[in-house]
Amino acid sequence: MTIYNVGSINLDHVYQLDHFVRPGETMASDDYQCLLGGKGANQSVALAKAGADVKHVGAIHHSNQAILSQLQSLGVDTQLINTTEVPTGHAIIQLTKQAENAIILYQGANHALTEQQIDDVLQNAQAGDWVLLQNETNLIEYVMQKAKQCEVKVAFNPAPMDAELTKQVLGLVDLLIVNEVEAMDLIGTQDIASTIKAFPQAYPDLEVLMTLGKDGVCYFNGKEHLQVEAFSVQAVDTTAAGDTFIGFCLSALMAGEPVTKAIRRACAASALCVTRLGAAASIPTQQEVTDFLALQND
C-alpha cells in the first residue's frame, strides 16, 4: 500500500529570538538556520520514518536538488517531485525561548503543481492506496476528485486553514486531521464537546482526528469517539509537531494498527519532535519512539 503525499516543500529560515518582532522594530538575531520544512515534506519524512511507503508529489526550483537528496536519505521517494523555474517555497520562522513560533509562508513552487503531473501520478495508483494533502499546495480539489475516481482514500490536513475551501472539499475526504480551533471553525461550534457531536451529524462518513494540544487527541466518526492523552515534555520548538503526529498516525493506521495504539504512538513521536529544533530534522525514528514509549511503561 502506497501513500502519495501531494504536499509542500519549504526551506525554513529559522531565527531564534527573545521575542517576536514588533511593529516598527528591527531586531538582530545571531542564531539562524536554514532547514528542510513544509508541512508536506515534514509529513512525508514522518511517514517514511514510521515505515510507510511514501511517494512525495510536489515541486521545487531546479537549483535546489539538495532537497531531493535529503528527502531520499530520510526514506522518501522523490521521483514524483517536479523541478521548475518558480522559486522553492520558503518559511520565515521566528522562534522564542518559550518555544513559541510565528511563521510567514511564501508558497512559490508549491503552487506550481499541474493537472498533468497529478494525472500522471494517479494513473499508477491502486485501489486502497492513500493520497494525503495539506493546504499548502494548489489543485487540492482536483487531486481529491482524481483520487476518488481511482478508488484511492483521501486524508486531508487543511492547514493553514481556509474554512471555505475545506468545507467545499469535505465530501471527498475519508480522514480529516485538524486541531480543535480548526474543527470548531469548520463546524461553527464554540467548544470541544459540541464539536464531537456536531461533526458526525454533518459528515457521518468522515473519520476525524482532532488534536487538542496538551490534552491529547480525539478520534471520532459517525459511530464512535475516543480520546488519547498527550505526553508531557519540555518543549524547545513545536514546529512540525502536528506533521510528525500525522505521519506516524497514518503510517500505523495503514499498517492496520488499532486507532488508539496508532494515536498513542503518534503522540509519542510528536512529543519527541518538540524537544528538538527544526522541522524535518526534529522528527524521531521508529526506534526512538519505541524507546520513549518503553520509558513511559507503555
Ligand code: RIB
Ligand atoms: O508545520 C510546520 C511547517 O509549516 C514548517 O516547516 C513551515 O515550512 C510551514 O510550512
